[in-house]
Amino acid sequence: MIIQCSNPKAQYLAHKDEIDAAIQSVLNGGWYILGNNVKEFENEFANYIGVPHGIGVGNGTDAIQLALASCGVSRGDEVITVSHTAVATVAAIELTGADPIFVDVDPVYFTLNPGQLEKHITSSTKAIIPVHIYGHPVDMSPVLEIAKEHNLFVIEDCAQAHGAIYKGKRVGSFGDMSCFSFYPTKNLGALGDGGMVTTDNFELARKARLLREYGWAERYISHFAGWNTRLDEIQAAILRVKLKYLDRDNAKRRKIAECYHQELEGLNLSLPKTSPESQHVFHLYVTRLNNRDKLNEYLSQKGIKTAVHYPKPVHLQPAYAKYCSNQNLETTAGLAEEILSLPIYPELALDDVYSICSTINEFFGIDK
Ligand SMILES: Cc1ncc(COP(=O)(O)O)c(C=O)c1O
Numbered sequence: 486m487i488i489q490c491s492n493p494k495a496q497y498l499a500h501k502d503e504i505d506a507a508i509q510s511v512l513n514g515g516w517y518i519l520g521n522n523v524k525e526f527e528n529e530f531a532n533y534i535g536v537p538h539g540i541g542v543g544n545g546t547d548a549i550q551l552a553l554a555s556c557g558v559s560r561g562d563e564v565i566t567v568s569h570t571a572v573a574t575v576a577a578i579e580l581t582g583a584d585p586i587f588v589d590v591d592p593v594y595f596t597l598n599p600g601q602l603e604k605h606i607t608s609s610t611k612a613i614i615p616v617h618i619y620g621h622p623v624d625m626s627p628v629l630e631i632a633k634e635h636n637l638f639v640i641e642d643c644a645q646a647h648g649a650i651y652k653g654k655r656v657g658s659f660g661d662m663s664c665f666s667f668y669p670t671k672n673l674g675a676l677g678d679g680g681m682v683t684t685d686n687f688e689l690a691r692k693a694r695l696l697r698e699y700g701w702a703e704r705y706i707s708h709f710a711g712w713n714t715r716l717d718e719i720q721a722a723i724l725r726v727k728l729k730y731l732d733r734d735n736a737k738r739r740k741i742a743e744c745y746h747q748e749l750e751g752l753n754l755s756l757p758k759t760s761p762e763s764q765h766v767f768h769l770y771v772t773r774l775n776n777r778d779k780l781n782e783y784l785s786q787k788g789i790k791t792a793v794h795y796p797k798p799v800h801l802q803p804a805y806a807k808y809c810s811n812q813n814l815e816t817t818a819g820l821a822e823e824i825l826s827l828p829i830y831p832e833l834a835l836d837d838v839y840s841i842c843s844t845i846n847e848f849f850g851i852d853k
Pocket residue numbers: 544545546547570571573574616618642644645665666667668678679680
C-alpha cells in the first residue's frame with residue numbers, strides 16, 4: 486500500500502456529496518465568473534480571518550503580485566522576503582519589476598528572522614513579505630514594528646497557513662494586505678487554482694478589486710491598467726463547503742503532528758517546534774536530519790511518500806541567482822540539505838501515522 490505525502494482526492498471524497506451538490510448548483514445557475522459564490526466566499530473567508538475585505542483571485546502567486554501592485558510596488562523598488570519559501574513568493578515580486586532581497590530564517594522555526602531585517606533596509610525598500618512557512622506563523626510583532634519605523638508595507642504570505650494563529654489573531658490579519666493560495670493540497674484547497682487577498686484597508690481593497698479585472702470600476706471602462714485574475718464560481722462554491730471544515734481539519738493535522746512527536750521523539754532527527762505564542766496548522770510536517778536522502782529512500786521503498794520543501798533555496802536557483810551576491814543565508818542553505826516532509830493531511834489515518842513512525846524507528850535501528 487502507498488501512503489501519499491498529501492492527498493487532495495481524499496479530501497474531496499470526505500465531502501463528496503456537498504461538493505458535488507455545490508458544483509451542480511453553479512452549473513445550473515448559469516453564472517460562472519465573479520458571481521454570488523465568489524462574493525459570499527470572499528465575505529466568509531475575510532470574516533474567518535478577522536478582516537473586512539477579501540478579494541478572490543486566480544491563484545496565490547497572483548494574490549501576492551496584486552497585493553504588491555496595490556501597495557504601489559513597482560520597478561526599482563526592493564521587497565524583503567525569505568529565500569526559504571516556494572518560488573512563487575519571489576516570482577510574484579519579480580513580476581512587479583521590483584527586486585527581491587533575501588533575509589535568513591530563524592534556525593528553530595524556519596520562518597523569517599526579524600533580527601535580520603534592519604540591515605537589509607535601504608532607501609529603495611518598499612515592503613516586507615513574511616512567509617508563514619509550513620503553517621507556522623512568523624514572529625510578527627518585531628516585523629510590524631520595524632515596518633512601521635521605516636514606513637514599509639507588510640504583505641503576509643499565508644499560502645501555507647490558513648487558520649494559523651499568532652498572539653490570539655489569525656495570520657492574514659496583521660499585514661497591510663495578506664495573500665492566500667487555494668492550491669488543491671493547501672489546508673484550504675480548491676479542486677483547481679484559486680487565491681485570495683485579505684485586508685482591513687478599504688482603499689487597498691478597492692485598488693486590488695479593480696486591478697484584478699483590467700482596472701474596471703465599471704464594466705468595460707479601465708481606470709488604470711490592470712490584469713485578469715479572477716476566482717471562478719465553481720472553485721468558490723467548493724471552497725465555501727470546505728471552509729466549514731477548516732478548523733476541524735487543522736485540528737486533525739495537529740493530532741497527526743502530536744502522534745509523530747510522541748513516536749519519533751529521541752531519534753536522531755529534529756521535529757518541528759511551535760513557538761509559545763503560535764498555533765501551528767501543520768500544512769507540512771518537516772523533520773530535519775543529516776542522512777535525509779537515506780531515510781527518504783528507505784521510506785520510499787516501503788511505499789511511504791515524502792517530499793522536500795524545498796530542495797534548492799530560491800536565491801540559488803538559476804532564475805534568481807543574480808540576487809545571490811553578498812547574501813549570507815547560512816541557515817537557509819543548510820536546511821535544503823537536511824529537511825524531509827512526512828505525510829500529513831486531515832484524512833490520513835492514525836494507524837498509517839503509527840506505521841510510518843515504526844518504519845522510521847526501524848530505519849534508526851530501534852525496535853518499538
Ligand atoms: C509559500 C507560498 N507562497 C505562494 C504560493 C503560490 O500559490 P499558487 O500556487 O496558488 O500560485 C504557494 C503555493 O504553492 C506557497 O506555498
